[in-house]
Amino acid sequence: VRPHVVHCVAEYFFLPHFCAILSSPCSSGQFAIVKRCWEKSTGLEFAAKFIKKRQSRSSRRGVRREEIEREVNILQQTQHANIVTFHDVYENLTDVVLVLELVSGGELFDFLAQKESLSEEEATQFIKQILEGVHYLHSRKIAHFDLKNVPLPRIKLIDFGLAHKIEAGAEFKNIFGTPEFVAPEIVNYEPLGLEADMWSIGVITYILLSGASPFLGETKQDTLANISAMNYEFDEEFFCRTSELAKSFIRQLLERDKMKRLTIQDALDHPWIKTKTPDQTKTPKKRERRQLKTKRLKEYTMKSHSSMPPNNTYVNFERFVQVVEDISRMEGSFTGLASAHDSLQEDIDALVSVYNHKESWYKEESEGVRHQLSQIRYEFRKVEAMKRSLQDEMKVVDVSVSDVSARYQERKKHFDDSIVQYVIVQYSSRV
Secondary structure (H helix, E strand, C coil): CCCCCCEEECCEEECCCECCECCCCCEECCCEEEEEEEECCCCCEEEEEEEEECCCCCCCCCECHHHHHHHHHHHHHCCCCCECCEEEEEECCCEEEEEEECCCCCEHHHHHHCCCEEEHHHHHHHHHHHHHHHHHHHHCCEECCCCCCCECCCCCECCCCCCEECCCCCCCCCCCCCHHHCCHHHHCCCCCCCHHHHHHHHHHHHHHHHCCCCCCCCCHHHHHHHHHCCCCCCCHHHHCCCCHHHHHHHHHHCCCCCCCCCCHHHHHHCCCCCCCCHHHHHCCCCCCCCEEECHHHHHHHHHHHHHCCCCCCCCCCCHHHHHHHHHHHHHHHHHHHHHHHHHHHHHHHHHHHHHHHHHHHHHHHHHHHHHHHHHHHHHHHHHHHHHHHHHHHHHHHHHHHHHHHHHHHHHHHHHHHHHHHHHHHHHHHHC
16 A cells, blocks of 8 residues: 555545545445545546554454555456546555545435336346446456445446455455345355355345345344345245346346356346347347336335445435435325325225124124034933933843843752652652
8 A cells, every 4th residue: 555644634634636525424334434535636526435444453443454455456456437446545544545436426226216117128237237347357356245236327336345356276265245245155154256246246136126135134143044045035026027037147146056156257148138139129029128116126225224334435425415305205295195094094994894794704603603512512411311321221131130040040940850859759650
């Protein structure tokens, strides 16, 4: 990092060759803030990214010098229409200041959330610009590792604080990035490569087409667990207007096995992305122009801005004004909401009526069932009484049979005795 003195006066910062930097930051992160500045010689606007340096090896505050140098070295190597341009670097005792191309005009999801609808053709043009920027990086074996929302009007890849040059034969592992966009190999602390960026592009595409995040949970831990378990689906509520080609593109990017995941060249060659040639446009079969409703994207944008930490490098400094305007429009819509209240109340009353009818029907059914149960219990008691009566009669019969048997034996003995006496008498008379 080329050393330079940075003077601080009150709430203003001054850099050599640059005009005063406004105290209100464009964005801020854990150890960095970004402010606007003007080059004295040309009057051109730039973004000055102040990165707080770690003062000692034992400290956990600030960014290590080697990490800052890595970001600077990567930015110095890149020059592409879809990548933020590096201009200069300065250093003082506490900060390193990167002077970068000023990217203003809002972020992709914010811009799209303002539209009533979005065609898939428009969506592919945004994704294609991201792919072209990533293709430039990957062709130089540079992995970004923090792809997420990107600025407009022209798509620009920013936030190179996590970017790494992937060296052949050198295993690289780390746990970093924005949880919602990180690949499973990051969550599971596995060796990392260029494939992690392709996963993030899959997440961006999913959000762009549906307004829903595929893995976002209630907590950071839930989000990471969803990623590790591949817990996502194409909910019909969000993807009813999405083509199968688009879903195929997302599926092949959100692939658990990074070796089966689309490469950057595969993604650019995918039928959903690839630009039609003049011959193709003459054919009668044209891709259906599917209008994607952006209502869900608006909800996602509001949720992500309210629940996620600020972008590490660029947050649109005009967003506050835009939010105020949005609130004004929302207030205008409250009148319509109030007029719809009565209609909604009628619907609720109708639902309550249906519920009461059903409840009455179930009560009648319950009464019938209870009556049948009472009948069954009555019949059962009758059977039990008959059973007891039959058992008593059987006992009486048993006693009678025993008595008859005793009498029979007595009579039989008497008869046998009589026979013997008769035989004796007859024998005696003959003698």
